[in-house]
Amino acid sequence: MQDAALRALLRDLQRAQFDREAKASDLEILLDFLEIIAVAAGDKPAHLQGQGMRSRSFMHAVRNVAASHGLLVMETGPLLPRFLRAPDYDPRFLEWERQRDREERAREGRVLWVYRDRDLEPAIRNATEGETDVSALLGYPECCVREHFEAGIRLAEATVRGYQTRYGAKDAADFIRLAKANAPVTISPADRPVIRHDVFPYVQFAPCRECAASGASPAAAINWAMKRLAARLSPAFQRAIDKAIKAEVGARQLTERARSST
Numbered sequence: 001m002q003d004a005a006l007r008a009l010l011r012d013l014q015r016a017q018f019d020r021e022a023k024a025s026d027l028e029i030l031l032d033f034l035e036i037i038a039v040a041a042g043d044k045p046a047h048l049q050g051q052g053m054r055s056r057s058f059m060h061a062v063r064n065v066a067a068s069h070g071l072l073v074m075e076t077g078p079l080l081p082r083f084l085r086a087p088d089y090d091p092r093f094l095e096w097e098r099q100r101d102r103e104e105r106a107r108e109g110r111v112l113w114v115y116r117d118r119d120l121e122p123a124i125r126n127a128t129e130g131e132t133d134v135s136a137l138l139g140y141p142e143c144c145v146r147e148h149f150e151a152g153i154r155l156a157e158a159t160v161r162g163y164q165t166r167y168g169a170k171d172a173a174d175f176i177r178l179a180k181a182n183a184p185v186t187i188s189p190a191d192r193p194v195i196r197h198d199v200f201p202y203v204q205f206a207p208c209r210e211c212a213a214s215g216a217s218p219a220a221a222i223n224w225a226m227k228r229l230a231a232r233l234s235p236a237f238q239r240a241i242d243k244a245i246k247a248e249v250g251a252r253q254l255t256e257r258a259r260s261s262t
């Protein structure tokens with residue numbers, strides 16, 4: 001798409017009326033717009049809408065605008081977590097967890113994919129089931145996406161270790177019983193996922209440790225490309241994103257300060 005067409009898409013996204021529901025973050029909304037523009041510009045294969053903080057009404061608005069500008073849209077079930085390796089516990093418990101995830105996701109409702117190329121559809125369906133890596137589809141660095149899912153496996157393993165040490169759990173039946181009861185376990189900081197929020201504020205994925213440490217990393221390159229795209233299309237849009245970033249960082253610092261003072 002030419003810049004004039006991208007600007008028209010941005011204008012219609014910004015004019016769309018919707019009810020925010022659970023979607024409380026201004027920054028997230030602006031970055032959703034930016035990602036959709038990046039798809040239209042051919043800089044990113046697909047955009048995923050509605051995973052995590054969601055608003056049905058926002059999704060409908062985005063869907064209508066994207067489709068009216070010639071983009072393809074598809075709804076699927078939410079993305080299931082991907083297991084890049086088997087966790088080091090009883091596979092029967094893993095199977096139970098997968099089933100629980102599927103049921104939880106089914107209750108959460110649908111997510112929306114926005115893309116340009118119809119040939120992506122089989123890959124979108126596979127990624128939704130956690131069968132293939134979503135990084136290529138979303139144009140996110142593979143290292144960052146891998147680290148995100150690896151952190152999920154480490155957390156699951158630490159939880160099972162907690163069941164064993166704290167409650168003397170022995171087998172899958174014990175793990176399932178404790179998981180159903182939401183039995184609390186202590187997770188050491190080393191096993192907790194680290195979210196590096198503020199390093200690359202123009203992207204919606206969490207950068208991996210290596211990417212976060214370098215201004216020349218794949219995640220950094222995407223961050224700058226997204227920022228340049230916003231500035232090229234509309235300096236006012238880019239300033240709105242910067243303002244939302246400042247507000248979000250400020251709010252996060254306040255919460256962290258409140259947490260550390262209690």
Ligand SMILES: [Zn+2]
Nearest residue numbers: 143144208211
């Ligand atoms: Zn990375």
